[in-house]
Amino acid sequence: QVQLVESGGGQVQPGGSLTLTCAASGFHLPYYRVGWFRQAPGKEREAVGCIDGDGRSYRGVPLYSESTESRFTISKDYTDNTLHLEMNALKPEDTAVYYCATDLVLNAGPGCYMNPQKYDRWGQGTQVTVAS
DSSP states (O other): OOEEEEEOOEEEOTTOOEEEEEEEESSOGGGSOEEEEEEOTTSOOEEEEEEOOOBTTBOOOEEEOTTTTTTEEEEEETTTTEEEEEEOSOOGGGOEEEEEEEOOOTTOOSOOOOOGGGOOEEOOOEEEEEOO
16 A cells, blocks of 8 residues: 655754654655645645655755755655655744655656645645744
């Protein structure tokens, strides 16, 4: 069964760090494009970043939104079929439920989407709260 599960959320003080994990089952996550999104109460879901799937001679490259670039890092863990979102220098405006998603297209080629409508498999989300 294809499934994504996010974990690692919690409460942290401004300026702190958290690492979220997106765990996949039923497919080999590193070979698929994956997006990270977040949704704060009363706001639309917005992109945090994304990473494209690996190809035969190609490793996926992450892409970030303007608000997260230089603070967030997306990485793949090939040993346990997970994706990580390392978040540093967190701000109160980073407070949201964070989701990972995939379109489950294998060998899609380079590129990933920052548009949530391009993805059709989502995890349940994990809450991140940045407050003192």
